[in-house]
Amino acid sequence: MLKMTPLNQAHRDMNAKMVDFGGWDMPLHYGSQLEEHHKVRQDAGMFDVSHMLPVDIKGENTRVFLRQLVANNVDKLSIPGKALYTCMLTPQGGIIDDLIVYFLSESWFRIVVNAGTAEKDVAWILKQRDAIAPELEVTPRRDLAMIAVQGPNARAKVWQVIPDAQAATENLKLFQSTVLSQYFIARTGYTGEDGFEIILPVDDATAFWKALHAAGVAPAGLGARDTLRLEAGMNLYGQDMDESTSPLASGLTWTVDLKSERDFIGKQALLDNPATQQLIGLVLLDRGVLRGHQTVVAQHDGNEYQGEITSGGFSPTINQSIALARIASQISIDDDVSVLVRDKKLRAKVVKYPFVRNGKALV
Amino acid sequence: MSIPTDLKYTNSHEWVKPESDGTVTIGVTHHAQELLGDMVFVELPQVGRELAQKEECAVAESVKAAADVYAPISGEVIAVNSDLESEPEKINQDSYNAWLFKLKPSNAAELDGLLDATGYQTLLENEQH
Numbered sequence: 001m002l003k004m005t006p007l008n009q010a011h012r013d014m015n016a017k018m019v020d021f022g023g024w025d026m027p028l029h030y031g032s033q034l035e036e037h038h039k040v041r042q043d044a045g046m047f048d049v050s051h052m053l054p055v056d057i058k059g060e061n062t063r064v065f066l067r068q069l070v071a072n073n074v075d076k077l078s079i080p081g082k083a084l085y086t087c088m089l090t091p092q093g094g095i096i097d098d099l100i101v102y103f104l105s106e107s108w109f110r111i112v113v114n115a116g117t118a119e120k121d122v123a124w125i126l127k128q129r130d131a132i133a134p135e136l137e138v139t140p141r142r143d144l145a146m147i148a149v150q151g152p153n154a155r156a157k158v159w160q161v162i163p164d165a166q167a168a169t170e171n172l173k174l175f176q177s178t179v180l181s182q183y184f185i186a187r188t189g190y191t192g193e194d195g196f197e198i199i200l201p202v203d204d205a206t207a208f209w210k211a212l213h214a215a216g217v218a219p220a221g222l223g224a225r226d227t228l229r230l231e232a233g234m235n236l237y238g239q240d241m242d243e244s245t246s247p248l249a250s251g252l253t254w255t256v257d258l259k260s261e262r263d264f265i266g267k268q269a270l271l272d273n274p275a276t277q278q279l280i281g282l283v284l285l286d287r288g289v290l291r292g293h294q295t296v297v298a299q300h301d302g303n304e305y306q307g308e309i310t311s312g313g314f315s316p317t318i319n320q321s322i323a324l325a326r327i328a329s330q331i332s333i334d335d336d337v338s339v340l341v342r343d344k345k346l347r348a349k350v351v352k353y354p355f356v357r358n359g360k361a362l363v
Numbered sequence: 364m365s366i367p368t369d370l371k372y373t374n375s376h377e378w379v380k381p382e383s384d385g386t387v388t389i390g391v392t393h394h395a396q397e398l399l400g401d402m403v404f405v406e407l408p409q410v411g412r413e414l415a416q417k418e419e420c421a422v423a424e425s426v427k428a429a430a431d432v433y434a435p436i437s438g439e440v441i442a443v444n445s446d447l448e449s450e451p452e453k454i455n456q457d458s459y460n461a462w463l464f465k466l467k468p469s470n471a472a473e474l475d476g477l478l479d480a481t482g483y484q485t486l487l488e489n490e491q492h
Binding site: 032033034289291313342 | 401
């Protein structure tokens, strides 16, 4: 039996093509994935991300606990409402999950974790809580739904739908959030566009979804979500990284704080094992489509290196195929590489990513 | 969408149109494009290539996946629809007119082994269960 979000019927009413996504019955698209992609880049689209799980952590020592639990430094969160992207690591330095930590008050932090990892994440967090700060309250919030509204016009359309939202949120900077009556509104996302991720009670989700639709926000499925996040150069857990990979080899060194004296789970392993691999961006020069698990062959200083595409696909904004690939750290921007696609060796270029930001191609 | 009755079909979702000059035109069905989603890339066979029946000879890639296209019958490739290389979305828009390639059959009797519209309809119904 597939799990359903509170918007399941709303998706079906909008003729969504539904797919099994890690045990969840989710919309892949509502007719055309490409149109949904362009709508988000050019106007506004909305995604049901209620399969993701908000977890509230409450109590006096929440910050102390999070300092140890996650690899990024929650001491960067000084203003209430501020958000932080981070990995949660195993003691061996592998990535248990990537997540966002929202700082609401010294006694209330909210984290949002991936759907596929939610159960193991909660089990891990509870185990660490029991060891480090047993007085903290850890509450998975399946009573909440989550809708991401993304695109250059996303914020303005949300303001049309939620009374008073404009006054409450127009001064939010990127990665800031606020609470407005039953809505938790964060200026975050997974598309490379401006917009909000909005967490709200399950019972309000369908009416809110329909009101956004009436305001001209296009429903967008997991298909467009994947091409948008790939263009934005954002990792997908389970594909670009997992418990066997280090954040240092996953393009996430910027999220890991190894400088402060703070100890965190996985820190020693990262210090002991500097990365020998990296994630690179690829743009395909020949005709074709890059896909996950294809082999990348690169030459550098007379040596040959082999790597593997972790996420690949067609970029609707650039109109070429792009990919993220894991390969030896020696390979650098502008190196020429080839990718084995079926029986062919196609030429690709190593580029700095993101590939697309705020509607514009960067490569 | 109804299945055109003047075409033949394969289990792998190609359609085959027997032309009056004895050649055949080949494409992928409406159902195939629906399963794949928005098409973004098509690789066509070389004109002049001799194909065996069921040989992989073209690739249709969507935003979601790559699908091999198989020769429904054996024969020589006599034309390809290179418009699809720049406009693969035509397969989504009108799959029964967006042909991929044409063959000169080497054994026209193989056409008799293909499905007719009713047989293809039955195949689709069985796939859904």
